[in-house]
C-alpha cells in the first residue's frame with residue numbers, strides 16, 4: 001500500500017531492513033585534499049536519506065563512490081552487497097544528477113523509450129509517466145518544456161530501470177515552491193514503494209519535509225545523524241526573536257548563544273538555554289519587546305553544527 005503524504009514510512013521499519021548501500025570507513029583523497037575521511041554511511045530500503053553539508057563537504061564524492069564512478073582511497077563501498085561498478089548492480093541504480101543533460105530535440109516519450117532500453121527489467125511507460133507526472137507531455141520536445149517539466153522528465157528517466165536505489169542530487173534547484181512540493185510527493189511515493197532514496201539538497205526545508213533520516217557532513221566527516229527532529233534537538237536550540245537595544249556582539253558572547261542575526265528591526269538569537277539568555281537581556285535592557293521564542297528549525301541546527309566545526 002502506498003503511504004500518503006502525511007504518513008511517511010515509520011522509521012522503525014526502515015531501521016530493521018538491511019542496508020541497500022553502504023560506505024564502510026571510506027576515505028577518498030584527491031592529492032592533498034581529503035574529500036571523505038573514514039566515513040560510514042548506510043541507506044535502507046524505503047528510506048529517504050538526506051545528505052546535508054556546506055559546499056565542498058564531500059556530498060558529491062559520496063554519491064560518485066556509490067555510483068561506482070570513482071574508487072575509494074581506503075575502505076569499502078557496497079551497493080546491494082556488491083561492488084557498485086558491477087554491471088548487474090548498476091542496472092538497479094537510478095540517478096538524477098546536476099550534470100544530467102539530455103538532447104533537447106527528442107520527444108519525452110522517445111527519451112523514456114531510450115532509457116528503458118538500457119535496463120533488463122524497466123518500469124512500464126505508464127508507470128513512469130504516472131510517477132513522474134508526465135501525462136500530456138509525452139509528445140513534447142524536451143527543449144520546449146519549462147524548467148519544472150524538464151526536472152520531472154529527468155526524474156522519470158532516473159526511475160526508468162525500476163531502480164532499488166535512487167540518487168537525487170539537488171533535484172528541485174531552481175523550481176518554484178509548487179513544482180518543488182509536487183516533486184516531494186513523487187519522492188515520497190518512491191520511498192513508499194520500498195526504494196532507497198539518497199537526496200542532497202541545499203533547501204533545509206526540503207530535507208525536513210522529505211527525509212526520514214539526515215546526515216550532516218562537513219570536511220568529509222559526519223557531524224550529526226538522525227531524524228530531522230533528532231537533529232533539531234541535537235542543538236537543543238531555541239530561536240528567540242525580539243526587538244532590543246542589546247549589542248549583537250554582547251549577545252553573541254552570552255553563554256549558550258549559538259548564533260545572532262539581525263532581522264529587519266529585530267534580532268534572531270539561537271540559544272541552547274533561552275531562559276538564561278532572556279534573563280540576561282532583561283537585566284541589560286528593560287525595553288525588550290515583540291518577543292517570540294520558538295523551536296530551532298533544521299536550518300538553525302545545520303548552521304550551529306557546521307559553525308561549531310569551523
Ligand SMILES: Nc1ncnc2c1ncn2[C@@H]1O[C@H](COP(=O)(O)OP(=O)(O)OP(=O)(O)O)[C@@H](O)[C@H]1O
Pocket residue numbers: 030033034035053054055056057058059060061062
Ligand atoms: N576531481 C577532484 N579533484 C580534486 N579535488 C576534488 C575533486 N572532486 C572533489 N574535490 C574536492 O573534494 C572536496 C569535496 O568535494 P565534493 O564535490 O564532494 O563536495 P560537495 O559537498 O558535493 O560540495 P558542493 O555542495 O559544492 O557540490 C572539495 O574540497 C573539492 O574541491
